[in-house]
Amino acid sequence: xxxxxxxxxxxxxxxxxxxxxxxxxxxxxxxxxxxxxxxxxxxxxxxxxxxxxxxxxxxxxxxxxxxxxxxxxxxxxxxxxxxxxxxxxxxxxxxxxxxxxxxxxxxxxxxxxxxxxxxxxxxxxxxxxxxxxxxxxxxxxxxxxxxxxxxxxxxxxxxxxxxxxxxxxxxxxxxxxxxxxxxxxxxxxxxxxxxxxxxxxxxxxxxxxxxxxxxxxxxxxxxxxxxxxxxxxxxxxxxxxxxxxxxxxxxxxxxxxxxxxxxxxxxxxxxxxxxxxxxxxxxxxxxxxxxxxxxxxxxxxxxxxxxxxxxxxxxxxxxxxxxxxxxxxxxxxxxxxxxxxxxxxxxxxxxxxxxxxxxxxxxxxxxxxxxxxxxxx
Numbered sequence: 001x002x003x004x005x006x007x008x009x010x011x012x013x014x015x016x017x018x019x020x021x022x023x024x025x026x027x028x029x030x031x032x033x034x035x036x037x038x039x040x041x042x043x044x045x046x047x048x049x050x051x052x053x054x055x056x057x058x059x060x061x062x063x064x065x066x067x068x069x070x071x072x073x074x075x076x077x078x079x080x081x082x083x084x085x086x087x088x089x090x091x092x093x094x095x096x097x098x099x100x101x102x103x104x105x106x107x108x109x110x111x112x113x114x115x116x117x118x119x120x121x122x123x124x125x126x127x128x129x130x131x132x133x134x135x136x137x138x139x140x141x142x143x144x145x146x147x148x149x150x151x152x153x154x155x156x157x158x159x160x161x162x163x164x165x166x167x168x169x170x171x172x173x174x175x176x177x178x179x180x181x182x183x184x185x186x187x188x189x190x191x192x193x194x195x196x197x198x199x200x201x202x203x204x205x206x207x208x209x210x211x212x213x214x215x216x217x218x219x220x221x222x223x224x225x226x227x228x229x230x231x232x233x234x235x236x237x238x239x240x241x242x243x244x245x246x247x248x249x250x251x252x253x254x255x256x257x258x259x260x261x262x263x264x265x266x267x268x269x270x271x272x273x274x275x276x277x278x279x280x281x282x283x284x285x286x287x288x289x290x291x292x293x294x295x296x297x298x299x300x301x302x303x304x305x306x307x308x309x310x311x312x313x314x315x316x317x318x319x320x321x322x323x324x325x326x327x328x329x330x331x332x333x334x335x336x337x338x339x340x341x342x343x344x345x346x347x348x349x350x351x352x353x354x355x356x357x358x359x360x361x362x363x364x365x366x367x368x369x370x371x372x373x374x375x376x377x
Contacts, residue, residue, distance in 0.1 A: 002092030004032035006197050007115045011090050014263050025086045028077055037062035049076045081105040091116045095322050096364050099123050106130045113265040115141035121212045122315040124219030139265040144213050146261035147239035147252035164241040166233035168193050170205035177296040183335040193236040193256040202325045206338055211303025225307050232290040255279050299339050311353040312363035319367025320345035333375045345370040
């Protein structure tokens with residue numbers, strides 16, 4: 001799911017390298033119907049779903065000479081997740097849209113390769129409970145969480161002191177705090193290391209993405225928030241670390257390339273036989289680490305706050321952020337309005353301590369409405 005995005009395209013790169021290991025049965029994309037049609041032909045899939053139904057006819061026409069089933073809309077996405085003939089779901093959808101498909105795929109017994117971090121940010125308790133109940137593995141497609149998972153292999157839980165998540169500092173790492181109000185979308189999209197989609201690139205700049213990764217790590221590794229640390233690492237070579245009780249620290253290093261965590265998730269517990277691109281430590285004689293400037297990046301503290309509150313608070317943060325980032329990318333608000341929108345939504349929303357999926361849906365709608373009110377959209 002999300003086959004035409006950055007993670008989806010790189011996932012299909014791995015499939016091409018191991019045709020004897022993988023068979024793609026269905027593909028899902030939001031709006032890039034032409035690329036989706038080309039992927040459907042190349043991988044000879046059985047079904048495709050276009051999330052934005054306005055492209056349904058164009059996609060159907062593009063595949064009219066094939067036997068590919070063409071579907072559209074969120075109900076079709078959920079159908080593919082819950083009932084389709086596959087044993088693994090790669091969820092690379094963007095935002096809240098990934099929550100229900102992940103849950104339905106777990107309920108149907110599918111193994112989850114998860115790039116959609118909002119699934120765990122919003123509904124970590126429900127998702128992890130369902131995975132435990134169904135005996136389903138959730139494998140992170142995320143450089144930081146994949147790194148932590150690799151560092152924890154063979155280690156005893158009681159030996160873990162802290163998880164240390166690294167972050168590049170994003171596209172605005174070297175921009176002074178007082179200058180952020182004037183940042184344009186074009187400037188904020190120029191990430192110094194990673195090539196990613198527009199939303200996650202902005203989330204990287206605000207450190208909302210890093211805050212979400214803290215929440216995600218809490219659920220993936222069942223560890224207390226105060227034992228999850230964040231440090232700035234400009235080179236993006238150390239993808240994350242684990243500190244142990246004896247003082248040892250294990251780190252996973254590699255190129256700023258998502259093929260490695262994707263292949264690790266897809267092939268687990270095995271590893272890829274050959275790297276897409278070899279890593280040489282000699283190319284990086286200096287690796288630096290810095291504290292996060294909490295005044296410049298208030299979103300990180302907000303993430304710890306909503307994680308502590310629990311309930312619908314993380315859902316509210318996510319919903320408001322999605323609206324504000326879209327507005328910023330469309331030149332409808334300032335960069336600094338993104339985190340301000342999150343703060344406004346959290347301060348004015350209703351709250352449910354023990355939510356259901358339906359409660360999350362309602363909280364998501366309310367958060368989006370509050371963000372729109374704040375931004376006067």
